[in-house]
Amino acid sequence: MSKARLKSLQEEAQAAVKKAREIAEKAQAEGREMTADEGGEYQTAMTKGGELLEQIKAVKRDLEVLEKADEMAAAIGLPSDDPVHDTIARMRAKSLGLQIVDSPQFKAAMAPFKGGHVPERSAFSTAPIDVKGLFVGGGTGGDSSAGAFVVPEQTGIVEMLGRKELKIRDLISLRRTASDTVEYVAQTSHTNAAAPVPEATTSASPTSNPETGAVVLPTGGGYKPEGSWAFERKTAVVKTIAEWVPATKRALADVAALEGLINDELRADIAEAEEGQVLNGDGSGENLTGINNWSGVQTQTYATDLITTVRKAITKARTIGRVAPNAIVVNPIVAEAIDLLKDAENRFYYGGPFAFGPRTMWGLPVVESETQPVPTALVGDFSKAVLWDREQTTVTVTDSHADFFIRNMVAILAEERVAFAVTRPTAFVKVATNLT
Structure with a gap:
């Protein structure tokens, strides 16, 4: 773990926290709460910042261990060409490639090739290589391995099951009411008696049928036909x-x-x-x-x-x-x-x-x-x-x-x-x- 790696993580964490702060400050400046999208972005940025902080702490612990080991070697007077110094330097600089070429699996695969040269058409493969972090005791899946720094990406995607497409409200009539019961009037019957009517030719008044009591209109009286409508109140x-x-x-x-x-x-x-x-x-x-x-x-x-x-x-x-x-x-x-x-x-x-x-x-x-x-x-x-x-x-x-x-x-x-x-x-x- 190098100081360059530490600096890179710190810059990433600062950028994430800065993004979260800008989102919150924008909403505050506009006198409103964050929208759902802004809230999601804010939470994602803060989560990323927290994860990077944990990585920063782990890198710092690794560097402190190496520095203490280096200081101890110098304090007890070990000469500069002592193997301890070389071991510490190798641990400090050891990259993924160095771990691979130093592994027993890689060395076993290279053994048939004298001088370390592999001919172009030769088949070359190694057994699975366990690449560990600085502290090898935790294994590849533990908190002390590289796996501790591989964190899930929070995408913010929430995929629901899907829904029916609703169409009927767009077709029907929509109204508002302030009551718990709505009344409307519906016509129940309609007799259309409209017809052409001649001009009146007499001034005689209507008479009554003595047997039935029905009104009898005089011929040529010019009376207009009467229609009939009926209505019903419904709720x-x-x-x-x-x-x-x-x-x-x-x-x-x-x-x-x-x-x-x-x-x-x-x-x-x-x-x-x-x-x-x-x-x-x-x-x-x-x-x-x-x-x-x-x-x-x-x-x-x-x-x-x-x-x-x-x-x-x-x-x-x-x-x-x-x-x-x-x-x-x-x-x-x-x-x-x-x-x-x-x-x-x-x-x-x-x-x-x-x-x-x-x-x-x-x-x-x-x-x-x-x-x-x-x-x-x-x-x-x-x-x-x-x-x-x-x-x-x-x-x-x-x-x-x-x-x-x-x-x-x-x-x-x-x-x-x-x-x-x-x-x-x-x-x-x-x-x-x-x-x-």
Whole structure:
């Protein structure tokens, strides 16, 4: 271990600590806390600095031992040509190459070659050579070997398992509410009596049928036809979607990015649960009633092929639901079936594997959602499904759960409060795809 090595380690450690200090000072100067990325970089730099410090201490100990041995040799009056001085000098200068050529394995491999010259075409190999550090007693894997200075690199990468791509919130109508119950009005019937009306030719007043009591309008009276509308007041109740996980205070303190990671993952869990409720909630207990389970949603049985069936569903949405459908929601398995559809000449309907642009069918975007059940597609005007946010997703941390306070643990809770309703059920059509 040389003084040059010590200087190199010191410079590396100083650079690491300087980087950490600059990150912290920048956040402090801007009057804010460090971001998750800054926290990760800060922690990495400080960890590297600590590891280098341990290496510096080890190098210093080695140099002190050599210096003391040198001083002792000089103090007892050993002449400069004494082998002890040579041993100390060899230990001080001994490099990886010197350890190899001095090893019994290397010398045994060189023995057949007189004069130390190995012919160009001769096979040359050695038995495994145990290369040790300055203090050989610890072995190659111990703290006194070179292995003590090989430390894992902290990359800062945290690879999660992956998540569903969420699409449904982007399709439906989103509103805010400050109440726990949302009311809306839905029309239940509509009689259109509009018709051309001639000018009045008489001033006679209406009469009453003596038998039925019905009003009888005089001929030529110019009376306008009366239409009929009926409405119903409906309610949607706010429900809570929540999840919590435990964590130790030490873990949150030691890993700067951990709390942010947990927060993001909890929020994503809530979003996944919300999409599941909007599409498939069964309405029982605290569940929302999703589109696929909403009373009054239309259905379309399988007819000839997938393309024909979807077109018939679009017709139902237009003629019965009285809407212009804006999307077809399918599971990725159904989307794959659409992509692989071919005509009688074995040509892909949708351009094949090299087609560019969004996938559409009959002019409507085909939206993939893993939450949509595989056997059916969902065609409709998704603006007729409304989600009211009472409380958007929030994350809170507390140690007041159970005995967490005395155990230095915290509960991290994410929750949202929402209400949901399909304001016009006939705007949606569940389509049988004949797939399993």
